Amino acid sequence: MGPLLSTDCGGGVTSQRLIWILWPSFIVGGIAEVLFFTAFDPLDMMFFGYPITWSREAVYTVGFFVFWAICATSSAATCFLQRSSGDINR
């Protein structure tokens, strides 16, 4: 995470960079959560071939953080690619 967050790119400081990564992914992760669990009932799903034994609340909660994490990874990759090679290899 060091080179991704520590230096300025286009003027961004670390806390704003964190907002750029965590905030859009929070919104999109939330939308993904709603769409996904509207269409699929956790109790009908299989996890690597095994039925899920957790409660629906548990699956919804963990699911939300999984969606958020996936979206945050994408945001982080976008942030990373916005910077030129020169910025990264200083």
Place this chain on the structure above:
Amino acid sequence: MKSPAPTQEATAEPVEQALYEVRKKIHPRAVSGKFAWSRWFFVWATQLVFYGLPWLSWNDRQAVLFDLVHRKFYIFGLVFWPQDIVYLTVLLIISAYSLFLFTAVGGRLWCGYACPQTVYTEMFMWIERKIEGDRMKRIKLDKSPLTGRKVGLKAAKHAAWIALALWTGFTFVGYFTPITELGTKVSAWSMGPWETFWIFFYGFATYGNAGWMREQVCKYMCPYARFQSAMFDRDTLIISYDKGRGEPRGSRSRSADYKAKGLGDCVDCGICVQVCPTGIDIRNGLQYECIGCAACIDGCNQVMDKMGYPRGLVRYSSENALEQHLDFGQMVRRVVRPRILIYTAVLWTIIIVAAFALTNRVPVKVDVIRDRISMAAPDAPLVENVYRLQVMNTSERPRQFRITASGIDGIELESQRQPITIDGASQRVIPVRLRVEKQLTKPGANRIVFTVETVGDVESIVIEEGATLIAPKSD
């Protein structure tokens, strides 16, 4: 004489740079006036709804309950199922269009009065003011060294903030799990792990956003703030400083003949800047940080009253009104213009269509799932397919149903004893076996129809759901 306020173009550059500055803490000064009153009105109206709604009952259940555990949403007399997601989509479209309409008419009305970020910030600032005092006292307190008094005041403020934030988190979770049960569990400290987690998560978000982040949420995180000017035109009411009247600004004594000195009406007291929750100077023109809260209007009007000048140096006005010196009536009449009429027409069309669809919603839904493994042996005289019919009764009273099949002559249906009773707001999966003579089918898929109809009910509902019956190749 000071130079006139820079135009919007001239300030564009410094504003962009200010984005990346380390945040300077803003200590907004309290203000009173008709817009402050309106903001408080909206704080009460929205929060009475938010904190109060989960406690209302309807049909012996919570009136508004988004029951995620049972995958059903109750809103007064309506029950929504996951299949009804189209209504959620329509609701979002209506919200978006309303936002466009309000923005085109009156700028950031949503931001200034109704957005939760504004409302909770308002509430948290009220607590802050009650405990730490108004602007000057707070600035002094923040600068002062750490004393017992400072620690006491800060601790009291954060304790009050956290209490309100946790109550907000509790209310939020109360929309998803019955709030009276949740209240009992909370008082006995026996909530489930997920309820506990979400109360604290939402509480923490409220505390962080309204206590600490405040205007930064609007400046850096809100997508609407970035594109709202796309909905503005030259007749949109925005909070504006009347440069023609105010400039050249400058301090003067109350009795001075300022016009003889060549001064405008702005006394350059800086109140408009001090009351601003985003810390901008409205005299620099329309800025994207402006959330349209109108605190500067109230602040300036108070000063104008004291000076004995007419009110409205800072007021709701439009670009055209300022340039062409339109009076209030002319400005308001310009609200009726093509952009507004189109937004209004589209909005009402969507609302009417949605309301019509909602009132004519059939309270029964049927899904047919064919069991893939149920093929008859190739040489058997009868073809047999097994289906599961998911029948949902979305109304809140029990209903009885009869299921029949048609599409192939002599089709025989075997199921549990009919009619089948399904309780209110629930569903049943009914296994059904269909049998037909093989010679009446063609190899492969045959079109059949399941008919599900209510029995002995004043409201007769007939639902036909198509399906396929698979016949083996005859060889």
